Amino acid sequence: MSLTRQDVEKVALLARLKFDEDALDKMTDHMVQIIQYVDKLSELDTEDVQPMAHALDIHNALADDEPRPSLPREEALKNAPKRDDECFRVPAVLGE
């Protein structure tokens, strides 16, 4: 399996990343190599193997529905690039 420049452009768009032409070429090379490396796995016969849902062999990690204190608002907003007293501020969300 290989990867085209258009594939990389699409993935970049979905990840909201912007590359110039040089970076896009480089990124395409890298991603092709990564895909080819992972592609080695297809050489294995997995016909009778159940898909694995999780790397750990544990399940049912469930917590009781008991509230614990939330962060103070000041702490929650602290890292925001833009904020006011109550809310995070972001560039206008178009429509609803």
Add this chain to the structure above:
Amino acid sequence: MSEFSYEIVIGLEVHVQLKTKTKLFCRCRTEFGNPPNTQTCPVCLGMPGSLPVMNKKAYFLGMRTALALNCGIPKFTKWDRKNYFYPDLPKGYQTSQFDLPMSEEGYLDIKSTKDEFEPRRVRIIRAHLEEDAGKSMHDEAAGKGDSRIDLNRTGTPLLEIVSYPDMRSAAEAKAYMQELRLLLTYLDVSDCNMQEGSLRCDANVNLHITTDDGVIATPIVEIKNMNSFRSVERGIEYEAKRQYDVWQETGKVLGELPKQTRGWDDSAQVTRSQREKEESADYRYFPCPDLVPVIVTDQQIDEVRQEIGELPSALRERLQNEFGLTIYSADVIVNQGLSLVEYYLELAAAAGDNKLAGNWVQGEVLRILNDQEIEIEDFPIDAGRLAELLQLIQTGDLDSSKAKDVFAAMLTSESSAADVVKELGIEKVDEGALEALCQVLVERNQRIVDDVKSGNEKAVGALIGQAKKENPNVNPGQVRQICLEIINNL
């Protein structure tokens, strides 16, 4: 241009906020209406290194709902990441379920008591457990073009219930929503408040148009933002007409346009185009490595099944078949909620007359609840006290209009029906005296006697009026019956 007939094809995706104290993956509170950003923590803010832990109650409330919707519960279920960027989604993905949902393949039956449509079984594809997003508010007043983000709601547990496209009219879609809401309140799994957003509905709608060259399908549109039962109905009706007009103009059919998302504008009563729907693959779902799968046993599923009480459809049937109520009465009582049904059952048992109890609950009791805007829990006359009143009606001690006077007095006192009867000075007229009075009236009114004899039974009403003048305590029903007997024996 000629007119073609068409069928509307509707599938609904309903999001239900589950009634938990805390969020799906962290223990922040889920309370509605608190100051913005006071219910967050590193997990629901999407801070690097934080780890989610599944809320046990949310999982089991989801299972209870799924079982009540006749869904199968797979033994193994897991959670996946649905990746997209939006400011109200701090992690950059929604934790949802993709290929192995917690429940699948159920159904909900809908009926119309007003004959708006034929009874229908709406099949359910799946009900899965996912997290809610935060809220974005556009600050018009401040201008500046910023949106403000409140993440209190982020991570609130949602059950997404997806139906097959089995509905064929806006009325059916509305009935499905109403029946689903009723079921959810009987199950006590959600507040179901559409205004507060704890019950939300998106509709997938298209048309099957019968043309001269066979049936064609129009492109599917997803309608969002329908925040009341009425807007569900109106939104779908509007969209059907719009799709028909667009098809007449452009001739575009399913497959020739990507799926479109339109929002319902309730004030303008139109749907408006939103973003083009990203293809499913663009969400790049993959298993969430931070959450481990859930495995359930048959025993656990059975235990949850035991928690489910009698549901609306079963209760309606029982009230009709065992209690002899009409389909309409049963519907009215059951649709008011479980508490009113329990009140009715207690009343019927104590009064010993199922139909009379049904009439009173559906009539006087509901009228007071509506007028005073109270719930049955706050109704001043408990079932036992009302039953005493109904017994006085059955024994003939009270006619229905006097019974209503007694009922009105009981609303503001704690006295028994018998005591109120005494307080109001209502006395039962001795049967001998009543018969004597009727005899006198019949003899005094030859014309009425002739009328009745010639087949006009209604004429006897004038005698009831005269009897009431002579003695206000007489029971009109009894006067009527006795007078008719006397006349017919003449």
